[in-house]
Amino acid sequence: MVRYKFLVIDLEATCNQPPQPDWDPEITEIIGAVILDSRLNQISEFQEFVKPVVNPQLSPFCLDLLKITQDDVDNADTFPEVYSQMLAWMRSSGLLIEDKNFILVTDGVFDCNQWLQHQCKLSEIEYPRWANSFSNIKKHFMYAVRTRKSDRSSFTINAMTKRLGIEMDGQLHRALDDAKIIVKIMKGIRGKRPEFAFSTNERFNRKWTLKFF
Template sequence: MAKRLDHILVVDLESTCWQGAPPRGEEGEIIEIGVCLVDVTTWERRDKRSILVRPERSRVSDFCTSLTTLTQAQVDTGCSFAEACAVLRKELKSEDRLWASYGDYDRRMVERQCSARGLRYPFGPSHLNVKSLLAVSLGLQREVGLDEALRLIGLPLEGTHHRGHDDAWNIAAVLGATLGAARKGLPV
């Protein structure tokens, strides 16, 4: 099938985390996949979603809850990681679309977790690193965090930072502003 160039699938992950090293026998794993489609004609954001993922090899720490607002009880109602990958492929056509994230953490985390679980990678080969794109577009000397990126282009942080669906929504805004300005030949 030909690559779909109608939307860019913006993804942001949240994973189990601890203030220090993980407890013995636990590892960081995906607990939320936030997604947002960006229309490449209008740069409008669409279909903001949160796919909660039930962890198999770790528990949500108090630190993780304080950062993401996600609790163990919430993620316990989520689907398996395999089911989440199937949702990405079937409902969002993730294998056929250009997908984007803010940095490479999300791409590497999905690759690592798929490899560890023996699952097919749910995305196609085309990944766009919005963090690098913005830094290059603005001529910055270094990449900046999402909150700083929004400030630099004059957009508000919407929702809760470190919630996957809200961060995907905000990343999509940065992506749309950056590519929209590039298409017009204007600075961001």
């Protein structure tokens, strides 16, 4: 019997304002990651900063948005090293990397399609097969509460928690805190739909074009 069911992740990346189309976003915080069993009980968690290589100096906008310091990333390992640490943590927690025995859960499509895909290209490592399919909590939220925006845009974490009556805690745009809020949203959905499965509802888009806001 598989003990672990869900791997909830959130990634944060370097950013600039105003947006620059030639900017290379790099992951700065990997991963707010939480492993849950099928009843959404937390089993383990992982969080590490990542040292950017292309643009090592974080912009004032990025530092303020993520509420981190330059020292946080200067003293961190680079992405390949931290990613290896994460894989070791996943394996030690009972997740099977090659023969996937868990559902990956994210807040939308950007973590996999944009941040992780681009970082793998920059670091010249293979995009992980275990992230080829994932569970988009935004889609599940709209289905579970039977709601949709008139402009068909997705719901933010703040909007989902407000609709579900969930108290926001932690620091928004910090990876582990955001991952734990996603877990709260999952529990809020289960409160309305006790048997909700959070099955895979997205596929990795290899042809994704970087988007800047």
